[in-house]
Amino acid sequence: MKLSQEEKNKLETIYQDYFHNEKILKMKEVSMHRGSNTYIHSFRVAKLAIKRALRRKHLDLESILIASILHDYYLYDWRKNREMKKHHAKRHPIIAAENAKRDFDITDKVNDIIKEHMWPYNFKLFPKTKEARIVSNADNTVAFKEAITSIAHKKKRMDKYMDGIQKLFD
Ligand SMILES: [Fe+2]
Numbered sequence: 001m002k003l004s005q006e007e008k009n010k011l012e013t014i015y016q017d018y019f020h021n022e023k024i025l026k027m028k029e030v031s032m033h034r035g036s037n038t039y040i041h042s043f044r045v046a047k048l049a050i051k052r053a054l055r056r057k058h059l060d061l062e063s064i065l066i067a068s069i070l071h072d073y074y075l076y077d078w079r080k081n082r083e084m085k086k087h088h089a090k091r092h093p094i095i096a097a098e099n100a101k102r103d104f105d106i107t108d109k110v111n112d113i114i115k116e117h118m119w120p121y122n123f124k125l126f127p128k129t130k131e132a133r134i135v136s137n138a139d140n141t142v143a144f145k146e147a148i149t150s151i152a153h154k155k156k157r158m159d160k161y162m163d164g165i166q167k168l169f170d
């Protein structure tokens with residue numbers, strides 16, 4: 001998919017609006033994958049999902065972008081709550097989708113992509129669209145990379161991580 005400068009600018013503006021949004025910045029307080037947090041994680045997923053989507057044709061990039069940024073917008077620390085810990089993998093996509101609907105003006109399509117990102121953990125929520133499958137796959141790749149990197153290494157690279165997610169198109 002080849003984008004015009006205008007299309008690129010539109011996506012970059014959406015990305016930047018979320019990147020600096022007060023509510024989204026709260027995701028920095030929710031740690032995940034040994035030394036990362038949901039903020040860094042989600043913007044990395046967004047960048048990777050868009051990069052992969054650009055290699056394909058006829059995809060709804062705006063939905064991919066917004067759903068990637070909001071896919072883990074659950075805003076609680078599941079490690080601190082036993083009950084949450086037990087059900088986190090299955091439940092957090094539903095909670096993230098509800099929070100996203102409450103705090104942002106999102107479409108039903110974006111809502112579905114968020115809910116479906118943890119398939120097959122949540123077997124009933126199969127990713128129906130190509131967009132949902134791209135977000136789910138990008139999430140898996142980023143989560144895997146974060147899980148295999150040590151905390152010490154991640155700490156050292158934190159600034160680099162932040163630099164790397166400042167913009168959608170470098
Ligand atoms: Fe997730």
Ligand SMILES: [Fe+2]
Nearest residue numbers: 041071072139
């Ligand atoms: Fe995720």
